[in-house]
Amino acid sequence: MATAAAPVRGRGEGTRRCILDEAALAFARTGYAGTSLNDVIAATGLTKGAFYFHFPSKEALALEVFSSKQQEWAAKAVEAAGRKESALDKLIEMMHATCDLHETDPAARAVARLCWELGEDPELAPQMKPFLTNWFDILEDLLRAAQKEGDVRKDVDARAVAEVCVASFIGISDVSHLLSGNMDLRQRAEQLMDLILPTIRVQNNRRAPAPMT
Amino acid sequence: MATAAAPVRGRGEGTRRCILDEAALAFARTGYAGTSLNDVIAATGLTKGAFYFHFPSKEALALEVFSSKQQEWAAKAVEAAGRKESALDKLIEMMHATCDLHETDPAARAVARLCWELGEDPELAPQMKPFLTNWFDILEDLLRAAQKEGDVRKDVDARAVAEVCVASFIGISDVSHLLSGNMDLRQRAEQLMDLILPTIRVQNNRRAPAPMT
Numbered sequence: 001m002a003t004a005a006a007p008v009r010g011r012g013e014g015t016r017r018c019i020l021d022e023a024a025l026a027f028a029r030t031g032y033a034g035t036s037l038n039d040v041i042a043a044t045g046l047t048k049g050a051f052y053f054h055f056p057s058k059e060a061l062a063l064e065v066f067s068s069k070q071q072e073w074a075a076k077a078v079e080a081a082g083r084k085e086s087a088l089d090k091l092i093e094m095m096h097a098t099c100d101l102h103e104t105d106p107a108a109r110a111v112a113r114l115c116w117e118l119g120e121d122p123e124l125a126p127q128m129k130p131f132l133t134n135w136f137d138i139l140e141d142l143l144r145a146a147q148k149e150g151d152v153r154k155d156v157d158a159r160a161v162a163e164v165c166v167a168s169f170i171g172i173s174d175v176s177h178l179l180s181g182n183m184d185l186r187q188r189a190e191q192l193m194d195l196i197l198p199t200i201r202v203q204n205n206r207r208a209p210a211p212m213t
Numbered sequence: 214m215a216t217a218a219a220p221v222r223g224r225g226e227g228t229r230r231c232i233l234d235e236a237a238l239a240f241a242r243t244g245y246a247g248t249s250l251n252d253v254i255a256a257t258g259l260t261k262g263a264f265y266f267h268f269p270s271k272e273a274l275a276l277e278v279f280s281s282k283q284q285e286w287a288a289k290a291v292e293a294a295g296r297k298e299s300a301l302d303k304l305i306e307m308m309h310a311t312c313d314l315h316e317t318d319p320a321a322r323a324v325a326r327l328c329w330e331l332g333e334d335p336e337l338a339p340q341m342k343p344f345l346t347n348w349f350d351i352l353e354d355l356l357r358a359a360q361k362e363g364d365v366r367k368d369v370d371a372r373a374v375a376e377v378c379v380a381s382f383i384g385i386s387d388v389s390h391l392l393s394g395n396m397d398l399r400q401r402a403e404q405l406m407d408l409i410l411p412t413i414r415v416q417n418n419r420r421a422p423a424p425m426t
Contacts, residue, residue, distance in 0.1 A: 031333065033246035109333075116329060119391045120244065120322075129392060160404045164385070167401065171384020172377070178332045179342060188380065191373045199411045 016054050019044050024065045024107035032062050032117040063127060065107075066114045070131045073101055073111070074138065087145035088152060088201075092193060094142075095169070099186040102173055108182075112174060135166045143200075156200045168192055229267050232257050237278045237320035245275050245330040276340060278320075279327045283344045286314055286324070287351065300358035301365060301414075305406060307355075308382070312399040315386055321395075325387060348379045356413075369413045381405055 022043045026035045037058045041051045055061040080097030081090035102108045115131070118124040139162035146152040172192060176185040235256045239248045250271045254264045268274040293310030294303035315321045328344070331337040352375035359365040385405060389398040 031246065031330070033244065113329070113333065115391075116326070116387065117244070120326065125391060132388060132392065157404075161408065163388070164381075164401065164404050164408055167385040167388035168377075168381035168405065169384065170387060171382065172380040174329065174383060174387075175345060175376070175380035178328075178338060179345065188377065191370075191377050192381065195374065195377055195409045195412050199408045 011050065011053055015044075015046065015050065019046070019051065019054055019061070020065055020068055021107070023061050024069060024110040026110075027062060027065060027114055028107055028110035031113045032058075037061070059124070062114055062118060063124070065110060066118065066128070066131070069105075069107055069111050070134070073098065074134060076101060078138065081142070086151060087142045087149055088197075091139065091142045091146070094138075095189055095193065096186070098169070099189055102176075102182050102185050109177065112170075112177070132166065136162050138162075139165055150202055152200050153202055161196070161200055165192075165196065224263065224266055228257075228259065228263065232259070232264065232267055232274070233278055233281055234320070236274050237282060237323040239323075240275060240278060240327055241320055241323035244326045245271075250274070272337070275327055275331060276337070278323060279331065279341070279344070282318075282320055282324045283347070286311065287347060289314060291351065294355070299364060300355045300362055301410075304352065304355045304359070307351075308402055308406065309399070311382070312402055315389075315395050315398050322390065325383075325390070345379065349375045351375075352378055363415055365413050366415055374409070374413055378405075378409065 019040070023035075023040050026040050026043065029035075035058070040061070041048060044051065055064065077094040077097050080093045084090045084093045115128055119128045136159070140158050143152055143156070143158035143161055147154055147156065147158065152158075169189060169192065172188045173182070173185055176182050176188050232253070236248075236253050239253050239256065242248075248271070253274070254261060257264065268277065290307040290310050293306045297303045297306045328341055332341045349372065353371045356365055356369070356371035356374055360367055360369065360371065365371075382402060382405070385401045386395070386398055389395050389401050
């Protein structure tokens with residue numbers, strides 16, 4: 001114990017988390033260009049020195065807000081999928097979990113705003129792409145599993161469907177945000193799935209109800 | 214002729230058009246928050262007085278750029294639809310015409326950026342909604358016509374499908390912009406239609422080829 005250095009004030013993981021939370025709210029409210037780093041620092045109550053120990057610039061802060069939210073959301077979506085048995089049910093459950101996050105996470109808008117604002121910057125755009133393709137990968141894996149389980153037609157291009165679903169959901173959530181403040185997001189997402197699922201599903205494939213265990 | 218006042222320099226419709234074109238390029242490059250009104254004025258070569266005669270503020274300018282582009286695009290989409298006979302073919306032709314515009318109009322990105330940036334402003338958001346709902350109306354009318362023509366199932370909710378298509382296309386164009394600079398927009402839009410059309414189409418409804426005229 002004698003060898004452990006005393007923690008330097010403001011340099012711990014909790015402080016980093018607090019900065020990310022404050023920054024996410026600021027980016028959600030005013031976007032990347034409209035957010036002043038000084039205002040974020042003031043909101044955290046940290047000294048500039050303590051703040052810059054964690055994040056050297058607004059760009060680094062924004063990238064980390066985006067990245068940590070994406071990781072958190074992907075983990076929650078995958079966790080939600082775990083509640084269902086079949087891959088197709090997992091996919092639908094993930095969609096609902098993502099609607100939950102849009103409805104309840106005050107930082108949800110930060111993710112959308114940062115994605116498009118940073119994505120317009122030619123130097124930062126390459127760093128945004130992996131987050132999109134990560135969602136493509138998750139959905140593609142589920143669709144391939146659903147093909148193996150006999151729920152999705154074998155001749156369906158799982159990658160193409162995954163990309164259409166992710167891109168369409170992004171557009172739907174932006175439209176829902178503008179028109180209803182996300183009040184109708186779930187309904188719009190369900191309407192999307194109602195249009196896509198009949199095309200990819202194996203016809204007349206009605207699974208037997210799960211046996212009582 | 215003697216009664217016609219000489220046009221005051223810089224106050225004509227041509228000047229207004231020139232301002233809108235310069236502003237659209239600036240908003241496409243740097244977004245609303247990132248665009249300086251002074252830079253736009255300098256790019257037009259106008260005096261501040263001549264500029265402010267047309268647009269009293271950056272907000273007024275951005276709203277007019279967005280509105281005029283939306284009107285131009287809707288007109289081009291409707292014109293493209295006129296090249297086809299059936300309502301369902303018109304709808305698909307409109308989608309292709311919109312892909313053309315995204316591929317060829319250097320101001321296309323201004324429309325997307327302004328939509329989301331102005332849409333985040335609580336005071337301006339209500340002014341952005343009618344442009345979205347106008348696209349919903351155009352597609353809904355075509356889908357209802359396609360129902361009357363026997364190409365789309367009567368039990369399909371034309372409004373819901375129209376809204377899903379518009380919102381999904383917006384997301385697809387944003388994703389395509391980020392991932393490929395719009396190079397794969399048309400392919401992604403076609404994949405969306407390939408997933409939605411089989412669900413709404415009247416099954417086995419194969420129209421006879423148009424007679425030679």
